[in-house]
Amino acid sequence: MTRPRKPRRITFNPNVTYFKPRGLPLSELEEVNLKIDELEAIRLCDLKDLSQEKAAKKMNISQSTLQRALTSARKKIADALINSKAIKIKKKL
Numbered sequence: 001m002t003r004p005r006k007p008r009r010i011t012f013n014p015n016v017t018y019f020k021p022r023g024l025p026l027s028e029l030e031e032v033n034l035k036i037d038e039l040e041a042i043r044l045c046d047l048k049d050l051s052q053e054k055a056a057k058k059m060n061i062s063q064s065t066l067q068r069a070l071t072s073a074r075k076k077i078a079d080a081l082i083n084s085k086a087i088k089i090k091k092k093l
Helices: 036-047 052-059 063-082
Strands: 031-035 086-090
Touching (some): 036 086, 063 086
């Protein structure tokens, strides 16, 4: 039996949930799915300049879980920027 997932505290609700490169038709784009907890980790650590420890406490998760979310989010964002992919923010975990 697997361990139940610890609920994450997300205090940010984005108004926009989709980004795409300008000038490219949506039908021709691949999509990258960014989870809301990954976005929250990016917001707290990269935008708000919180340490990983403080950000993890705000999200009610361990620092190692936050690190995994950050790594995943940064890879997805880099992939979208470098390879001209759309970014879709998933509001549900």
